[in-house]
Amino acid sequence: SAVISQKPSRDICQRGTSLTIQCQVDSQVTMMFWYRQQPGQSLTLIATANQGSEATYESGFVIDKFPISRPNLTFSTLTVSNMSPEDSSIYLCSVESPGYNEQFFGPGTRLTVL
């Protein structure tokens, strides 16, 4: 299994500002994923981040709003830009374990935008 940590665990931000969420994995992984879980809803995939290439965004998500970095095989960041109250969500980082077809999740970052 993979152990994943996220920083910050929670934050309260003002409208129009940006927040960068960090995700650290205790092992090297090829693919990292960023999900959003809006209040009372299921998980929605934002983007897939592979090391050494640009992230692949799902429909409804764009790089200008959610820029992602993947500088190495154990780390990634997701920035929520120009935030609005609609961005209030839990943001989760996850990794896929090759050969196990399993995803491991970080503890999530709870974001509240005022």
Add this chain to the structure above:
Amino acid sequence: AQSVAQPEDQVNVAEGNPLTVKCTYSVSGNPYLFWYVQYPNRGLQFLLKYITGDNLVKGSYGFEAEFNKSQTSFHLKKPSALVSDSALYFCAVTGDNYGQNFVFGPGTRLSVLP
């Protein structure tokens, strides 16, 4: 495209009684199926998965799930519910091609009443 349905938003069961949380899916190719649990203010925890082999899969905390290919279902079960099982449960599916995205169901809130 993959899809997952959890037909019940809420399941209530008395402590000590058996519980079932339903999940049906649609996927191209062979399905890989998962159950995750989310306790309040915590991240997602893996419960169990079906990749291949026996249709009855046993997982963490006494949970099990049965894969039924003809009914495209993967219902989560536990013979005797505990109050501490109260949480949000997500079914997820991916296909047998490495790197396929996980798709999560909408979630079912389980309440076990003392």
